[in-house]
Amino acid sequence: MTTATTAPAGRLTPSPRALAGGGLNALRRHPLLLVLALMVLVFQLTTGSFLDPGNLRGIATDAATLAIVAVPLALLVISGYLDLSVGSTLALGGLVAGWLAGQQHQSPAVAVLGALAVGAAVGAVNGILCCYFGLSAFIVTLGMLTAVRGLAQQLFPLPLSSFGSGFAWLGGSRIAGIDAPVFIAALVLVAGALFLALAPSGRHVFAIGVNREAAYLSGINIRRTPYALFVVTGVAAALAGAIKASVLDSVVAGTSGAGFELTVLTAVLLGGVALTGGSGSILGVLLGVLFLGCLQNGLTLLSVPTFWQQMAQGTALVAGAALAYFGPRLTR
Amino acid sequence: MTDPNLRIRGLSKSFGGVKALDGVDLTVPAGQVHALLGHNGAGKSTLIKCLGGAFPPDAGTIEVGGSSHTRLSPRESIAAGVAIIFQTLSVVDSLTVAENIFLGQEWTRYGTVHRRAQEEVAAGLLERVAATCSPRDRVGDLPMGQRQLVEIAKALSRSASVLVLDEPTAALSGAESAALAERVEDLRTQGLAIVYVTHLLAEVERLADAVTVLRDGRVAHHSTVAGHTRRELVDAIVGRPEPVAHGTAAGRTTGGAEEPGGADELGRTDEHGAADDVVEGITRAPRLTVHGFRGPGFGPVEISVAEGEIVGLYGLIGSGRTRILETLFGSRRASGGSVRVGERAVTAAKPSDALAAGIALVPADRRRQGLFPVLSAQDNALLPSIRPLARRGVRALAAERRVFDALSQAVGLRPARPRLSAAAFSGGNQQKLVLGRWINQARRVEVLLLDEPTQGVDVGARQEIYQVVSSLASQRGTAVLFASSDPEEVVALAQRCLIVSRGRITGELRGAELTEAALLSAVHEADDTGPATSAPATSAPATSAPATSAPTTSAPMTSEGAA
Numbered sequence: 001m002t003t004a005t006t007a008p009a010g011r012l013t014p015s016p017r018a019l020a021g022g023g024l025n026a027l028r029r030h031p032l033l034l035v036l037a038l039m040v041l042v043f044q045l046t047t048g049s050f051l052d053p054g055n056l057r058g059i060a061t062d063a064a065t066l067a068i069v070a071v072p073l074a075l076l077v078i079s080g081y082l083d084l085s086v087g088s089t090l091a092l093g094g095l096v097a098g099w100l101a102g103q104q105h106q107s108p109a110v111a112v113l114g115a116l117a118v119g120a121a122v123g124a125v126n127g128i129l130c131c132y133f134g135l136s137a138f139i140v141t142l143g144m145l146t147a148v149r150g151l152a153q154q155l156f157p158l159p160l161s162s163f164g165s166g167f168a169w170l171g172g173s174r175i176a177g178i179d180a181p182v183f184i185a186a187l188v189l190v191a192g193a194l195f196l197a198l199a200p201s202g203r204h205v206f207a208i209g210v211n212r213e214a215a216y217l218s219g220i221n222i223r224r225t226p227y228a229l230f231v232v233t234g235v236a237a238a239l240a241g242a243i244k245a246s247v248l249d250s251v252v253a254g255t256s257g258a259g260f261e262l263t264v265l266t267a268v269l270l271g272g273v274a275l276t277g278g279s280g281s282i283l284g285v286l287l288g289v290l291f292l293g294c295l296q297n298g299l300t301l302l303s304v305p306t307f308w309q310q311m312a313q314g315t316a317l318v319a320g321a322a323l324a325y326f327g328p329r330l331t332r
Numbered sequence: 333m334t335d336p337n338l339r340i341r342g343l344s345k346s347f348g349g350v351k352a353l354d355g356v357d358l359t360v361p362a363g364q365v366h367a368l369l370g371h372n373g374a375g376k377s378t379l380i381k382c383l384g385g386a387f388p389p390d391a392g393t394i395e396v397g398g399s400s401h402t403r404l405s406p407r408e409s410i411a412a413g414v415a416i417i418f419q420t421l422s423v424v425d426s427l428t429v430a431e432n433i434f435l436g437q438e439w440t441r442y443g444t445v446h447r448r449a450q451e452e453v454a455a456g457l458l459e460r461v462a463a464t465c466s467p468r469d470r471v472g473d474l475p476m477g478q479r480q481l482v483e484i485a486k487a488l489s490r491s492a493s494v495l496v497l498d499e500p501t502a503a504l505s506g507a508e509s510a511a512l513a514e515r516v517e518d519l520r521t522q523g524l525a526i527v528y529v530t531h532l533l534a535e536v537e538r539l540a541d542a543v544t545v546l547r548d549g550r551v552a553h554h555s556t557v558a559g560h561t562r563r564e565l566v567d568a569i570v571g572r573p574e575p576v577a578h579g580t581a582a583g584r585t586t587g588g589a590e591e592p593g594g595a596d597e598l599g600r601t602d603e604h605g606a607a608d609d610v611v612e613g614i615t616r617a618p619r620l621t622v623h624g625f626r627g628p629g630f631g632p633v634e635i636s637v638a639e640g641e642i643v644g645l646y647g648l649i650g651s652g653r654t655r656i657l658e659t660l661f662g663s664r665r666a667s668g669g670s671v672r673v674g675e676r677a678v679t680a681a682k683p684s685d686a687l688a689a690g691i692a693l694v695p696a697d698r699r700r701q702g703l704f705p706v707l708s709a710q711d712n713a714l715l716p717s718i719r720p721l722a723r724r725g726v727r728a729l730a731a732e733r734r735v736f737d738a739l740s741q742a743v744g745l746r747p748a749r750p751r752l753s754a755a756a757f758s759g760g761n762q763q764k765l766v767l768g769r770w771i772n773q774a775r776r777v778e779v780l781l782l783d784e785p786t787q788g789v790d791v792g793a794r795q796e797i798y799q800v801v802s803s804l805a806s807q808r809g810t811a812v813l814f815a816s817s818d819p820e821e822v823v824a825l826a827q828r829c830l831i832v833s834r835g836r837i838t839g840e841l842r843g844a845e846l847t848e849a850a851l852l853s854a855v856h857e858a859d860d861t862g863p864a865t866s867a868p869a870t871s872a873p874a875t876s877a878p879a880t881s882a883p884t885t886s887a888p889m890t891s892e893g894a895a
Contacts, residue, residue, distance in 0.1 A: 198727050200719040207715050210704040218716045219687040278706055
């Protein structure tokens with residue numbers, strides 16, 4: 001279960017043989033890779049259109065907002081914390097961006113920055129309460145989930161829509177031939193992976209998650225890094241909200257991002273991040289996000305009713321946990 | 333009622349080829365206090381655990397309450413009338429005194445707990461042990477001594493006929509210890525058979541009717557209390573009439589345990605300068621100077637460690653040695669005094685302050701405070717060095733690897749695999765990783781504090797760790813201060829040893845006087861509760877004169893080993 005902790009260290013120019021071995025290793029560490037490949041194959045055979053470029057693009061765009069939040073959330077979980085408030089922060093971020101762009105006629109940049117600032121504020125409240133006051137992250141962010149949703153509905157009781165063509169750029173334009181949300185998600189994934197591999201704080205994240213007391217006695221600042229991760233998670237959730245608002249050109253305070261926190265957490269956990277902290281990898285998170293995106297899309301193509309889709313998603317999480325628990329015992 | 337008598341015959345127990353108990357006999361009639369002595373690892377705990385049903389013995393019989401058993405389950409042990417009061421009490425802090433006494437045997441009426449009846453009976457039991465607390469008090473709010481009495485009352489409620497007390501005064505203040513001694517005497521007159529495990533000879537003299545000393549799993553000494561001297565007991569505990577002196581003392585050893593003499597004996601040892609490294613130590617510049625240092629449950633203490641010197645802190649569990657180290661390192665708050673590293677004054681409010689000043693600590697509880705089990709060996713050894721090695725905020729992977737390789741060679745890490753998770757290493761190699769965190773090339777540590785440096789470490793790795801620490805001191809001039817409860821370790825590693833008792837430094841041993849026997853008699857005799865009669869030469873001069881005469885602080889000392 002050491003996944004990314006050991007992967008990036010050591011040789012900088014791996015030999016081809018090492019690469020092949022690394023591939024096998026990756027498969028052993030991420031059995032989800034195999035499951036994902038099988039699932040894609042089954043969906044392609046049954047629908048015949050799953051691998052069409054248009055459909056893949058749809059999957060990528062759907063998965064993008066999930067990935068943007070899943071990466072910082074995964075880092076937070078690795079360091080032993082949790083953020084359940086991201087669904088509500090996403091809604092508030094989308095509303096603030098939409099309100100600035102649509103009703104205040106601000107430039108798209110100002111609209112997005114406004115959303116990010118609100119997300120940072122929510123993250124800072126979570127971070128201060130959890131990291132500096134030592135309150136339980138589960139309780140604090142569960143409370144914030146409800147409180148921020150209530151705030152969003154109080155501030156924006158009516159649905160917002162028609163944010164203008166400028167703001168639509170965020171969700172609809174293409175950068176280097178890739179949809180903007182997918183491009184942003186790719187940047188977030190790369191940044192997350194580089195952080196874990198190359199930043200000194202990346203190691204600290206693991207150390208704090210594995211053994212907080214030992215990390216403290218090693219002279220590591222055990223508050224600052226998780227606090228920063230709470231802020232970044234809030235920012236990421238608000239950014240995802242702004243992107244969703246731009247794609248849909250409308251936001252409703254009561255329903256936007258409802259249940260999103262659980263979907264993101266599912267993706268993170270499916271990706272092999274341990275809820276107890278201390279282990280996980282960005283590659284795993286990517287796989288978890290893609291798995292959920294493909295599952296949802298394939299089942300929709302097969303016209304499976306929504307409730308069955310939810311059942312499939314939930315079953316996948318429990319099956320994944322069971323696999324992670326029993327798998328090593330069976331192979332040994 | 334059953335016959336309150338304990339008779340153990342030929343009890344043996346092995347753990348993976350090591351004989352922890354080898355044919356031990358122990359008989360305690362009703363109304364007797366039997367003291368059980370022996371040094372760590374002598375087999376006392378194993379004996380108690382066999383009696384309590386935690387381990388099944390390999391051979392032998394336990395007769396208790398009139399019936400004979402070859403093995404006991406915990407439930408059978410309680411039913412037979414055995415009650416064991418461990419050092420770490422098993423009371424539930426959040427429940428009341430009465431609830432604790434009746435835990436697992438609640439009195440019910442109409443399907444609910446009959447609180448009033450329980451409290452009435454509890455009050456009677458508390459009176460029997462002369463506890464001052466009320467049945468309705470929350471146990472978590474009580475001082476240590478009262479909690480212990482609650483546990484004894486609980487034992488009485490189960491009509492125990494054999495009471496085992498495992499180092500009962502280790503966590504108690506002087507006054508509480510004296511009160512406990514009276515309770516033990518009461519219980520003896522009430523007809524209980526009492527097994528009293530202790531390290532303190534003064535307690536043996538005050539309380540015991542008979543004594544058994546265990547060494548290496550065997551009965552090394554058995555007598556009624558009048559039939560022995562302190563010297564005989566210490567010799568039985570140590571097991572060597574001719575203790576091996578530290579260093580290469582030329583000629584015969586002076587000031588050894590078997591040589592009773594006056595205080596001038598000590599002066600003579602210094603004059604002799606038997607161990608030359610110590611003489612050098614005196615001339616070397618002090619690296620760590622601790623003056624009037626006070627903290628939770630200890631102090632004031634005076635400690636000075638020279639450049640390249642290795643000094644031991646030896647004392648029983650609860651004596652304060654761990655707290656002194658933890659407070660120096662900033663993980664506990666000091667309440668007074670000064671600490672200097674070289675010429676610089678240091679105030680460490682948290683570990684990172686101490687580290688910035690060049691003070692590092694390797695904690696005793698490796699699992700909880702030292703190791704990151706699922707992280708790689710390299711991460712474990714280099715964690716605090718990653719940021720200093722990084723350039724412009726980016727990790728220097730090649731440099732990290734270089735530092736790790738040099739370190740793993742220096743400490744003899746096996747296997748020397750940087751990516752293997754720390755959990756996969758043996759205890760000794762895990763300790764090398766935690767130690768390596770402070771002694772690698774990327775760190776500059778002026779003062780290294782070690783708490784039980786080889787706890788849970790096999791014999792081979794133990795020697796390697798001693799060598800690493802010794803060469804660190806001699807080659808890099810690091811000042812080393814370590815705490816240990818193992819006299820063998822102190823003799824092997826320390827150049828000088830301070831004796832810690834009840835939060836004070838009560839003596840110092842150096843050179844040829846630093847022997848296992850001297851260490852044992854120093855702590856066994858350094859105790860407030862008993863009169864310090866006929867202190868032999870080996871109990872050493874008090875380095876800080878006021879330490880022994882000043883009254884004990886009222887702060888209750890809790891057992892620190894696990895805390």
